[in-house]
Amino acid sequence: MSLLMEQALNGVQLGVTLFLLAAGLTLIFGIMGVINLAHGSLYMIGAYAMAAVAAKTGSFLLAFPAGLAAAGIAGVLMEYLVVRRLYARDHLDQVLATFGLILFFNQLTTILFGRQPLFVEIPDFLEGSVMIGGIVRYPVYRLAMIAVGLATAIGLYVLIARTRLGMLIRAGATNREMVRALGVDIRLLYTLLFGVGAMLAGLAGVMAGPILSVQVGMGEQVLILTFVVVVIGGIGSVRGAFIGALAVGMVDTMLRAYLPGVLRQLMAGPDADALAAGLSAMGVYMLMAIVLLVKPQGLAPAHG
Amino acid sequence: MKLKNSISAAVLAFLVAGPALAQQPLKIGMVTTLSGPGGYLGQDVRDAFNLAIELEGGKLGGAPVQLLVEDDALKPGQAKEIAERFMKTEKIKLLTGIIFSNVAGATVPDILDNGGIYVSPNAGPSNFAGKECHKNYFVVSWQNDTLHESAGQNATNLGYKKAMVLAPNYQAGKDAIAGFKRFFKGDVVGEIYTRLDQTDFAAEMAQIRAAKPEVVFQFHPGGLGIAFMRQYAQAGLLTEVPMVVAAPSLDAVILKAIGDAALGVNISSHWNSDFDNASSKKFVAEFQKKYNRMPTYYASQGYDTALAIAAALKATGGKVEDTNAFSAAMRKADFQSVRGAFKFGPNQHPINDWHALKVEKGADGQLGIVTKGKVLEAHSDFYAKSCKI
Missing domain, CATH: 3.40.50.2300 (Response regulator)
Incomplete structure (x- = not known):
């Protein structure tokens, strides 16, 4: 029982991390129509900025906002200098240009920080693990990740459902031309939105820093899974990204945790383990295929 | 007149170029992983290999060498392409550098089938160590x-x-x-x-x-x-x-x-930076001096690979064209490894x-x-x- 609960928490934690990445990606894709392959680079920038500031000052409380700011600024610059020229182009050009950005950012990071992964310590107040409900021991830092992720999800919901900016975002997702015709400065809105998306990716990177290895190319590792989340949730829908992220996090974790045990009932140990590893690696993609088959628009499409 | 001039110029150019070609350094191709999460592995192998060349004054075993390095980005297909280009356009016979076994699996058979020699500084997958072993395939590191x-x-x-x-x-x-x-x-x-x-x-x-x-x-x-x-x-x-x-x-x-x-x-x-032998001490000191970081064991393997190649080049007078002679010289492993004693087993993988x-x-x-x-x-x-x- 405690194992099941721990794995469920692991699933939620992986889910909220994916959500932070997917939320930005889905907003940018759904509203601006831009496929931003360099979204993973923003995640990397957040993690590196955080690691660098933490190493210099030794303070997590300074490093945290620094990572967010760096990712946000990089995002705004990226939009202003490159992506802005791509809105009218077709997706192939966008993919090409943003893929170029990945190479650019990776090389720049290699020049600035070298190829050796950086060390980031967990802040003292988040160190260790706690008992939850007397049944399961769980690392404090991962609980904090879940809390931050959920808080961000609520914040995004309020932003989109309750504010004027959110209204414009929703309007932009439904009918871009009409928003422009009504005299809204769509360019500013786009830049702002890109910055917000970048900051969310940066937040994911900042939080992942202390548990993963901060290194060149870390963004591409999560990018594919993020795209899966966006497709499952429905392109352009933040609500969909949340549902999709939790579904992917949960399915991936549960398959990895329990499939070997199930298969071991049916066949010899080593064979079961190898087969289970293969099947669980496919799990999220099978989930995507099933969702696309049943609901081609995704679980919670934006353009209802 | 003009034609005559240009012909004599061409003849002259040929005469001048002839000896110049002979002095060309021996090219060694390094296909390795420099980008992505595995990037530091290839970097250490490359840097240590370069260190060995530098310590000999741009030579290995007395022969001037030039190391060409390309990044495979941990993609087997990309590594295969690079190796092909090295062999076809650069006419390189001697290749090294691959870090990951899945990359080696796609690339090494191609190199060997085309008559090249491959000396591995890291990957030693099982499928090339047994029945599929090859006289032109050496592993300096270990069998996985x-x-x-x-x-x-x-x-x-x-x-x-x-x-x-x-x-x-x-x-x-x-x-x-x-x-x-x-x-x-x-x-x-x-x-x-x-x-x-x-x-x-x-x-x-x-x-x-x-x-x-x-x-x-x-x-x-x-x-x-x-x-x-x-x-x-x-x-x-x-x-x-x-x-x-x-x-x-x-x-x-x-x-x-x-x-x-x-x-x-x-x-x-098989190696650690605190090993107490002259070769290892020299390597660790020089590596730290040049690159200002602790060498990993990947670096030690890159260095040993360079030394192993140097020993073979010394025996063949800097020639690799006769692959049989080069392989025979390689097999003797006549060099001071940072691990201490070094010997190849019957499948040309080391006995560590x-x-x-x-x-x-x-x-x-x-x-x-x-x-x-x-x-x-x-x-x-x-x-x-x-x-x-």
Whole structure:
């Protein structure tokens, strides 16, 4: 029982991390129509900025906002200098240009920080693990990740459902031309939105820093899974990204945790383990295929 | 008149170019992984290889050499293309550098089929060590399995009876688990295959906790290892279940990136930076002087590979065109390895001594990897007997 609960928490934690990445990606894709392959680079920038500031000052409380700011600024610059020229182009050009950005950012990071992964310590107040409900021991830092992720999800919901900016975002997702015709400065809105998306990716990177290895190319590792989340949730829908992220996090974790045990009932140990590893690696993609088959628009499409 | 001039110019150019061509340095092609999470592995191999060339004044074994380096980005297809280009357009016969076994699997057969020579500074997959061994294929590092056989023996020596094993689901990962099991005398209570692109190991940590093994053996090279070790410590497992690993899962770079979380981990390796032989001392000092960082064991292998090639070039007078003569010279392994004595087995993979190492805090409070004793002596690999060269 405690194992099941721990794995469920692991699933939620992986889910909220994916959500932070997917939320930005889905907003940018759904509203601006831009496929931003360099979204993973923003995640990397957040993690590196955080690691660098933490190493210099030794303070997590300074490093945290620094990572967010760096990712946000990089995002705004990226939009202003490159992506802005791509809105009218077709997706192939966008993919090409943003893929170029990945190479650019990776090389720049290699020049600035070298190829050796950086060390980031967990802040003292988040160190260790706690008992939850007397049944399961769980690392404090991962609980904090879940809390931050959920808080961000609520914040995004309020932003989109309750504010004027959110209204414009929703309007932009439904009918871009009409928003422009009504005299809204769509360019500013786009830049702002890109910055917000970048900051969310940066937040994911900042939080992942202390548990993963901060290194060149870390963004591409999560990018594919993020795209899966966006497709499952429905392109352009933040609500969909949340549902999709939790579904992917949960399915991936549960398959990895329990499939070997199930298969071991049916066949010899080593064979079961190898087969289970293969099947669980496919799990999220099978989930995507099933969702696309049943609901081609995704679980919670934006353009209802 | 004009025509005559240009003809004589061409003849002159030919005459001048003739000797110039003869003086051209020997080109060596290095296909290695420089980008992505495995980037520092290739970087260390490349830098150490270059160091060996530099220490000899731009030569290896008295022959001027030029090292061409290209990044395979851990993509087998890309590595294959680079190797083809090296061989076809650059006319390179001698190649080296591949880090990952899956890349080697796609690239090495091509090089050998085209009459090239390949000297591996790292990857030693099982499929090329046995029946498929080749007279022009040398591995200076180790056969993959032996790394982990040493870890299995180490776990047995340390008295553990119940082990849980984890490795990524690819050739070297499977070799790792096979190798560990071959020399571990206790029970293996669980085998978990992770993914080569996995970053979050929380599910695996929970499984380890539930299985309650006495010891955990894991193989996660490069960035994977950093994430794994860190999450292992954060899950509070490090104090509950000790860990036994082979060198790739805890090198000098990983140690720096995980800090105190590595304290007390048992490692087995064929080389360590504290080795007390002249060649190793010189290498560690020069490497630190030039690059201002601690060499990993990958660097030691890059250096040994350069020395092995240098010894062969010395014997053939700097020529590789006659691959038979070059291979015969390589086989003698007449060089001062940083590991101490060095010998190739019948399948042209090395016969290594394996040492037990442990992560400890030194007198200055700095974490270091300290050599503790021998695990296996003059250890050949399992596949050597099926190789007929």
